Amino acid sequence: xxxxxxxxxxxxxxxxxxxxxxxxxxxxxxxxxxxxxxxxxxxxxxxxxxxxxxxxxxxxxxxxxxxxxxxxxxxxxxxxxxxxxxxxxxxxxxxxxxxxxxxxxxxxxxxxxxxx
Amino acid sequence: xxxxxxxxxxxxxxxxxxxxxxxxxxxxxxxxxxxxxxxxxxxxxxxxxxxxxxxxxxxxxxxxxxxxxxxxxxxxxxxxxxxxxxxxxxxxxxxxxxxxxxxxxxxxxxxxx
Numbered sequence: 676x677x678x679x680x681x682x683x684x685x686x687x688x689x690x691x692x693x694x695x696x697x698x699x700x701x702x703x704x705x706x707x708x709x710x711x712x713x714x715x716x717x718x719x720x721x722x723x724x725x726x727x728x729x730x731x732x733x734x735x736x737x738x739x740x741x742x743x744x745x746x747x748x749x750x751x752x753x754x755x756x757x758x759x760x761x762x763x764x765x766x767x768x769x770x771x772x773x774x775x776x777x778x779x780x781x782x783x784x785x786x787x788x789x790x791x
Numbered sequence: 792x793x794x795x796x797x798x799x800x801x802x803x804x805x806x807x808x809x810x811x812x813x814x815x816x817x818x819x820x821x822x823x824x825x826x827x828x829x830x831x832x833x834x835x836x837x838x839x840x841x842x843x844x845x846x847x848x849x850x851x852x853x854x855x856x857x858x859x860x861x862x863x864x865x866x867x868x869x870x871x872x873x874x875x876x877x878x879x880x881x882x883x884x885x886x887x888x889x890x891x892x893x894x895x896x897x898x899x900x901x902x903x904x
Contacts, residue, residue, distance in 0.1 A: 718900075776846040
């Protein structure tokens with residue numbers, strides 16, 4: 676069975692600090708997909724990134740960057756120069772091969788609080 | 792382009808009653824998934840519908856059911872409500888059923904009293 680662990684339940688930083696969110700996953704499948712979602716107070720989950728298991732290239736999108744390391748089964752997320760608007764709960768998620776469809780297994784989430 | 796619309800946004804029901812929640816996906820999307828979010832259990836997958844067929848089902852009792860219509864709109868139903876069913880129910884819309892990114896609605900907050 677697959678599992679996603681986000682060990683940090685809450686992180687508090689001051690604006691402009693960098694913050695890194697950890698995500699460790701478990702699966703026996705060789706083909707899988709990893710996601711990050713942001714959940715602001717309004718409730719909806721906002722898609723941030725999707726990465727398949729064969730693409731270990733790190734990715735940067737503005738102030739966001741992701742580090743995927745298959746050797747340690749981790750898919751960490753860094754927010755550079757954090758802003759108050761980054762305050763939200765962030766979820767890492769895993770989906771398996773096509774047979775599993777769009778079923779997402781989520782981690783427990785990390786609440787990020789950015790103070791001005 | 793309109794996003795995912797869930798109705799109603801808030802609902803209060805009494806134990807033993809049943810409830811139906813609705814989700815209209817993004818136009819052109821054929822997959823709709825449902826998730827339950829609670830403080831204790833986090834985000835848990837309920838089921839996915841694709842082209843009117845249930846594609847996948849999570850580990851929930853038979854009281855939880857769903858369906859999808861030909862226009863891709865989906866409904867989920869919970870019968871014989873229990874206090875533990877109080878949760879935020881989120882609907883996710885995807886273009887197809889192949890691990891594509893999901894776009895979520897704002898959810899329906901169900902409170903069972």
